[in-house]
Amino acid sequence: MPEFLGKVLLCAGLVLAAGNASAQTKLSYGSYLPPTHVNNTVGIEPMIKRFEKESGGKLTVETFPGGSVAKATAAVDSIRDGIVTAGMVVDSYVPKQLPHSFLATELGLLGRNSVVMSGASNEFNLVACKECLADQKKSGIISMAYYSTAPYTLMCKADLRSIADFKGKKIRSAGAYSIMFKSFGMVPVNVTSDETYEAMQRGQVDCTMGADSWLKSYTLWDVAKNVLATTIGTYHGGLLWGMNADAWAKLPADQKAIVRKNMPILAADVTFGYLQESRDVHAAAGEKGVKFNPPDATWNSAYEDYLKNEIARVKEEGRKRGVPNADEIVDRYLGLMKKWEKIDAEEIKGDKQKFVDALNREVFSKVSW
DSSP states (O other): OOHHHHHHHHHHHHHHHHHHHTSOEEEEEEOSSOTTSHIIIIIIHHHHHHHHHHTTTSEEEEEEOTTSSSOGGGHHHHHHTTSSSEEEEEGGGOTTTSHHHHHHHGGGGGOOOHHHHHHHHHHIIIIIOHHHHHHHHHHTEEEOOEEOOSOEEEEESSOOOSHHHHTTOEEEOOHHHHHHHHHTTOEEEOOOGGGHHHHHHTTSOSEEEEETTHHHHTOGGGTOOEEESSOOOOOOOEEEEEEEHHHHHTSOHHHHHHHHHHHHHHHHHHHHHHHHHHHHHHHHHHHHTOEEEOOOHHHHHHHHHHHTTHHHHHHHHHHHTTOTTHHHHHHHHHHHHHHHHHHIIIIITTOHHHHHHHHIIIIITSOOO
16 A cells, blocks of 8 residues: 555544544545635635634644545545545536436536525535435435535636637536537537646647636636636535545544534635635736636627526436436425525625524534434
8 A cells, every 4th residue: 555545544544543532533634626726725724723723622634635635536435435534525526426416516507696506505415405415325425515616707818709709619617518618619628627727738728617716726817818707607516525424423522513513614615715716816817917808799698598498408417317306306406596595685695604694594403414
């Protein structure tokens, strides 16, 4: 066994020993995202410090960012097998292991409001979707906190604004976005977000879809100088803290309480962190030579026309992938979107603490773990 991997496995094993002794517990956390990514800087790292402070130093976490241990496409396996005790999971990279969660994630093109999508995804995956909970149990993990990115757009090397401009261009994308881009005459390229910088640098892709905050977190503003100033949905299938089920079962009760308390804070910190980083990027864009270019009428009309059939397409694709009640599951998620639109408009109104309060009331007070 390689020395490094052996150390990681030992780290995971410490959780079980510590859990039995109700004493010192050292968890390990793996993510394919770089340490500079907003998920880590605003969400995971501050939460780990809270774990340590609130436990009096008894609950600590060693992190392994940048895919050094848990690759994006093997995240579930890494957590299930105890290579890490917890980690970041993106269901778009593991749709066969998390098919019901992925079905809701495929509705990303409909996302306009990050807070709404984050609230709906937490409630769906942690409480309302029994099929999702069954997928998690089968995979040996427990899902504990989701987030939504800021609205997605297209970041490109060249100034592209019309459907004609984009025809034939290679676009880094995945899932529902790839299907839409292909219908627009673009060429989807399936590489992970952490591979995007190199892909653009080498000319493997002309553009990438994603939140414009990635210009900073992945330093894409070095290679992508033109951003389409529009929104094309969100990604809301990001599991921030998926935990090994056996390790969770053996965690001391007081430490479980600390983890539970911090999960809605983590979800809110990352969701709002994305929005703040997007504002920061816009403020710094000029000095980085980045321009935000409005799309022309052909792009806007093509996008709006495409959305008219998106719900029906997602339902049909779900049935084809072997989810017999895909229609009902999609409608369930759409219902949660409407619920959280109302909560956001009447209660949250841009206030992060009010979002945490709503998550506690609507979701985390009802979880079964």
